[in-house]
Amino acid sequence: MDKLLFLYKFLRSPKSVGSVTPSSRFLARAMIKPIDWTAAKNIAELGAGTGIFTRYLHQMKRHGCNVIVFERDDKMRERLKSLYPDLSYHDNAAEIHSVMKQHHIEKFDYILSGLPFTNFPQDLRDRIMEGVEESLKPGGMFIAFQYSLQMQKQLAERFEQVDFDFVPLNIPPAFVYRCRKGE
Ligand SMILES: C[S@@+](CC[C@H](N)C(=O)[O-])C[C@H]1O[C@@H](n2cnc3c(N)ncnc32)[C@H](O)[C@@H]1O
Numbered sequence: 001m002d003k004l005l006f007l008y009k010f011l012r013s014p015k016s017v018g019s020v021t022p023s024s025r026f027l028a029r030a031m032i033k034p035i036d037w038t039a040a041k042n043i044a045e046l047g048a049g050t051g052i053f054t055r056y057l058h059q060m061k062r063h064g065c066n067v068i069v070f071e072r073d074d075k076m077r078e079r080l081k082s083l084y085p086d087l088s089y090h091d092n093a094a095e096i097h098s099v100m101k102q103h104h105i106e107k108f109d110y111i112l113s114g115l116p117f118t119n120f121p122q123d124l125r126d127r128i129m130e131g132v133e134e135s136l137k138p139g140g141m142f143i144a145f146q147y148s149l150q151m152q153k154q155l156a157e158r159f160e161q162v163d164f165d166f167v168p169l170n171i172p173p174a175f176v177y178r179c180r181k182g183e
Contacts, residue, residue, distance in 0.1 A: 002050035009073055016072060017049070018116025019172075023145065026169040028052045030176045031112055031143055037062055040109045044068045044100075044135070046093035046128070047115035051080045057112075058084045066105060070096065094124065096131040107137035113144035117151055125154075133158055133181070142179040147172050155179050 002022055010017040023031075031053055035043070037060050048054045048071040057067050069084075070093040071077040081089050090099045093115060100108065111132050117125050132142055142159065144151070145167075155162045160182035164175045 002052075005076065005079070006050050009076065013073070015116070015119040018119050019147075021171050022050050022052050023114065023174070024167075024170040025052070027145060027167045027174055027176070028056055030165055030167050031145060032056045032060065034141055034143060034178050035060070035110055037065075040065050042066045042068075042105045042108045044070065044096060044108050044111045046070045046096070046111065046113040046132075047072070048080055049073075049076055049114060051076075051083065053112055053114060054080055054084060054087065058087060066103065068099060068103060068105075068108075070099075094127045094131060096128070097134050100135050107140065108135050109137060109140050111136055111140070111142045113142065115144070117144070117146065118148065129154070129158060136181045138181055138183045140181050142177075142181070144177045144179070145174045146177065147174055149175060151177065 006022050007020055010020050043057060045053055045057060048069045054069055061067055067087045069080060069087050069089050072091055077089055136142060155177055159179035161180040162177060164177045167174050167176060
């Protein structure tokens, strides 16, 4: 069901969806691995799609932890709302900073991204990354997967520490970046 919906959405908006199939559970586990669940109070997810990461965030979050999910596609977002109604939903990841204020959240501890940055025009990429940087607490972490290392230089310019893992068991194989904001 998820795979069919995803493929259908990819065929309609290939640049925005960025992949023919949802991420694998191996990639999802690599994305959530750095999260300290006992300390995390506010987490954002950008580009949730059919919710492979959202499911883990929903399962693992402690009581009182806010999870704010951004998904541009109305149908995918509505589906996630019905599956995980206790999370909060918004459409455009570029609005992360104003959405954070709207929820009276001071800063995010973690921001996870499944956005296909390399398909975006540079101005949108910059706008989203500025919002991410502004919305992350000092010492907080931006965790993003990409299918190439094209973003490495840009991320290294914005964050104090950047490292990555390679996840071969995904279609296509992917890199998970872990980017720590300076204290
Ligand atoms: C590569 S898919 C990743 C989906 C899911 N996280 C996964 O890994 O299977 C990218 C998702 O980002 C969404 N998206 C694209 N631009 C967006 C934006 N500006 N704000 C929020 N979501 C966006 C697309 O609709 C799509 O669902």
